Amino acid sequence: MKQKIGIITGLLIVWLALYSNLEVITDFLVYSVLQLERTSPLTSVIHFFIYEVPKVLLLLTLIVFFVGIIRSYFSPERTRTILGGKKLFAGNVLASLLGVVTPFCSCSAIPLFLGFVESGIPLGVTFSFLIAAPMINEVALVLLFGLFGWKTALLYMFTGLLIAIVSGYIIGRLKLERYVEDWVYQIKAGHNDLAEEQRTLSDRIDAGIESVKEIVAKVWVYIVVGIAIGAVVHGYVPEDFMASIMGKSAWWSVPVSVLIGIPMYSNAAGIIPIVQVLLEKGASLGTVLAFMMSVIGLSLPETIILKKVLKLPLIITFVSIVGTGIITVGYIFNFVF
Amino acid sequence: MIIKVLGSGCANCKTLEQRTIEAMKQMNITAAVEKVTDYQQIASYGIMRTPGLVLDNKIVVQGRVPTVDQIREILQQEIASGIV
Numbered sequence: 001m002k003q004k005i006g007i008i009t010g011l012l013i014v015w016l017a018l019y020s021n022l023e024v025i026t027d028f029l030v031y032s033v034l035q036l037e038r039t040s041p042l043t044s045v046i047h048f049f050i051y052e053v054p055k056v057l058l059l060l061t062l063i064v065f066f067v068g069i070i071r072s073y074f075s076p077e078r079t080r081t082i083l084g085g086k087k088l089f090a091g092n093v094l095a096s097l098l099g100v101v102t103p104f105c106s107c108s109a110i111p112l113f114l115g116f117v118e119s120g121i122p123l124g125v126t127f128s129f130l131i132a133a134p135m136i137n138e139v140a141l142v143l144l145f146g147l148f149g150w151k152t153a154l155l156y157m158f159t160g161l162l163i164a165i166v167s168g169y170i171i172g173r174l175k176l177e178r179y180v181e182d183w184v185y186q187i188k189a190g191h192n193d194l195a196e197e198q199r200t201l202s203d204r205i206d207a208g209i210e211s212v213k214e215i216v217a218k219v220w221v222y223i224v225v226g227i228a229i230g231a232v233v234h235g236y237v238p239e240d241f242m243a244s245i246m247g248k249s250a251w252w253s254v255p256v257s258v259l260i261g262i263p264m265y266s267n268a269a270g271i272i273p274i275v276q277v278l279l280e281k282g283a284s285l286g287t288v289l290a291f292m293m294s295v296i297g298l299s300l301p302e303t304i305i306l307k308k309v310l311k312l313p314l315i316i317t318f319v320s321i322v323g324t325g326i327i328t329v330g331y332i333f334n335f336v337f
Numbered sequence: 338m339i340i341k342v343l344g345s346g347c348a349n350c351k352t353l354e355q356r357t358i359e360a361m362k363q364m365n366i367t368a369a370v371e372k373v374t375d376y377q378q379i380a381s382y383g384i385m386r387t388p389g390l391v392l393d394n395k396i397v398v399q400g401r402v403p404t405v406d407q408i409r410e411i412l413q414q415e416i417a418s419g420i421v
Contacts, residue, residue, distance in 0.1 A: 076385040107344075107349065188381065
């Protein structure tokens with residue numbers, strides 16, 4: 001254990017040294033080693049790429065490690081116990097918050113839905129969880145923090161939570177239980193006596209390392225491709241190019257972005273670097289945020305998976321309510337900033 | 338012994354299935370590995386995280402993909418405890 005802490009401290013120091021000198025290292029590589037001309041657009045593309053890729057990967061590694069440790073304190077089973085017997089609203093708030101920290105994989109969305117509903121957690125509360133869990137995740141927050149700064153990351157988190165709470169609450173109030181597939185309420189779930197394993201701090205550190213391996217292996221390609229596209233746009237697309245299409249003055253840009261975003265399936269890692277340059281080229285924050293939320297939080301493939309347990313009217317209601325929430329957030333941001 | 342892999346067919350479930358088969362091969366266990374992909378059946382085991390590994394109706398793994406060595410250890414433990 002002592003050795004483990006030693007290694008981690010060492011790695012943290014290396015991390016800090018690398019991260020705080022990225023600008024210098026990039027400048028050195030681009031201007032001294034590659035001897036590129038300072039003013040050409042191609043140089044700007046290469047500089048952007050060499051600087052952003054390691055920056056985002058470094059941030060990702062660090063945050064995913066700590067989030068992995070935090071998540072080891074939570075499990076869907078524990079979350080279900082906490083949510084048991086909670087009323088609407090208080091339940092929605094709690095479910096949304098737990099959605100952020102509970103380990104969640106979209107491939108487990110159905111078993112989790114069944115597990116929640118079967119144990120008597122209200123439909124609306126379950127939805128708050130299912131909306132928050134994919135939308136607000138550490139990868140999205142890291143990228144937002146790294147590329148836009150902490151204010152945007154926090155704004156994303158709070159508005160995402162708000163959408164999850166309000167949408168779940170409305171779905172709860174609408175009493176849509178009859179639009180859940182009939183067999184769902186007839187399930188007699190067996191008793192699962194696989195005990196919660198006792199975990200030491202050392203186990204939790206291992207869990208953090210495990211999640212770094214898993215998540216970085218999964219998303220690095222998206223990040224590299226996303227940043228490469230971003231870099232090209234950064235270098236070659238003229239300033240203010242997006243202003244007329246995705247700028248504040250184009251009132252229709254928010255709903256259109258959301259509509260385009262829903263069928264797109266990408267994780268936060270691929271979409272955020274692209275979104276960053278859209279913003280740089282004159283798109284407005286609200287429009288961009290709405291686009292991002294609809295890509296990450298309202299994806300068509302996930303909705304199709306839900307079709308196995310939900311009837312069409314409920315799916316349409318769900319998508320409309322969350323979509324409206326996202327559009328509202330987009331307009332508010334465009335108005336305020 | 339009846340061995341079941343629970344999961345809707347995502348990448349993790351396939352990996353778990355392969356690793357279980359590999360672990361059994363190493364231990365000279367001959368038993369069919371059954372795949373359970375039906376959500377209703379998966380839910381009937383009371384798990385909320387896939388993939389799951391079930392030995393004779395006892396859940397031994399949920400929501401993670403252990404290594405081949407870890408699966409061997411789990412199998413050994415279950416055989417030793419006489420449940421299987």
